[in-house]
Amino acid sequence: xxxxxTVLMVLQAVVFFGLYFGISxxxxxxxxxxVSHAWPISRIPVFEMGLVAxxxxxxxxxxxxxxxxxxxGVSIVQGHQxxxxxEWSAGIFSLFIVVLSVVNVxxxxxxxxxxxMQGVFPFTLLQIIVGLSMAEQxxxxxxxxxxxxxPMLFLGKISLSLYLVHEPIIxxxxxxxxxxxxxxxxxxxxxxAWGTAVVIPVSLVLAVLLEHYVESPARKYLGSRPG
Numbered sequence: 001x002x003x004x005x006t007v008l009m010v011l012q013a014v015v016f017f018g019l020y021f022g023i024s025x026x027x028x029x030x031x032x033x034x035v036s037h038a039w040p041i042s043r044i045p046v047f048e049m050g051l052v053a054x055x056x057x058x059x060x061x062x063x064x065x066x067x068x069x070x071x072x073g074v075s076i077v078q079g080h081q082x083x084x085x086x087e088w089s090a091g092i093f094s095l096f097i098v099v100l101s102v103v104n105v106x107x108x109x110x111x112x113x114x115x116x117m118q119g120v121f122p123f124t125l126l127q128i129i130v131g132l133s134m135a136e137q138x139x140x141x142x143x144x145x146x147x148x149x150x151p152m153l154f155l156g157k158i159s160l161s162l163y164l165v166h167e168p169i170i171x172x173x174x175x176x177x178x179x180x181x182x183x184x185x186x187x188x189x190x191x192x193a194w195g196t197a198v199v200i201p202v203s204l205v206l207a208v209l210l211e212h213y214v215e216s217p218a219r220k221y222l223g224s225r226p227g
Contacts, residue, residue: 001059002130005052009126012045016118037118038167046122049129056133083141086131090143093124105193161215162207169199169206 016036023032036042100111132144146152155162174189181189191199 001052001056005049005056005126005130008045008049008052009122012043012049012122013120015042015045017115020115033115049122049126053129053133056130059133080135082131082134086128086135086141086143089124089127089131093121093128096121158204158207158211161210162203165206165210166199166203169203170195173198 019036019042020029020032023035096116100116103109103111128143132141132147135141135144147156170191171189173195174191177192177195178189
C-alpha cells in the first residue's frame with residue numbers, strides 16, 4: 001500500500017496537469033482547470049489515495065507490515081526520521097497555504113494557488129500520511145497531536161459531507177450577490193469576500209445533517225450486510 005499511494009499520487013498529477021494543459025490549449029484555461037479538478041472521474045486517484053491512507057493508518061503498528069519497505073529513502077522501522085519528515089512536510093504545507101492566501105487577498109495576484117493545491121500539494125500530503133503511518137503512534141509529533149485534537153476529528157468525521165456541500169453553497173451565494181454575472185460562458189461566478197462568513201457556517205450545518213442522517217446510516221447499513 002505504501003507503493004500504491006505513491007503510484008496514485010503520480011497518477012493524479014499526470015491526470016490533473018495533462019487535462020489542464022491539454023484543454024487549455026484548445027479552450028479557456030478556466031475550463032481546463034474545472035475539468036481537471038472538479039470532474040469526479042479526473043479526481044478518482046485522489047479519492048483512492050484517501051482510501052489507501054485510511055488503511056495505512058488503521059494498520060499502523062501491525063505485525064504483518066513489511067519492515068523492508070522503504071519510502072523516500074527511509075525504512076519503516078525508522079520512526080523518528082519519519083516524524084521529522086512529517087513535521088517538515090506539514091510545516092511547508094501550512095506555510096504555502098498562508099503565503100498563497102495572503103498574497104492573493106492583499107495584492108489580488110494569483111500565484112497559481114489552485115494548481116498548487118490540486119496538482120502538487122498531494123505529494124506533501126502523501127508524505128504526512130505515510131509518515132504518520134510509519135512512525136510509532138505519533139512519537140510526540142505536533143502534527144499528530146493537532147490531527148487528534150477533537151475539533152479536527154470532528155471536521156474529519158464530516159469531511160466528505162462538507163466536501164459535497166461547500167461548492168453548491170458558494171455558487172448560490174455568488175448567484176445572489178452577482179446575478180448579472182452568474183456562470184458567464186459556462187464558468188462559475190467568483191464569490192465576494194464577505195460570502196465566506198455565510199458559506200462556512202451554512203456548509204458546516206448542512207454537512208453535520210448530511211453525515212448524521214445519510215452518511216452514517218448508509219455506512220451502518222452497508223456494514224451490516226453479510227459478505
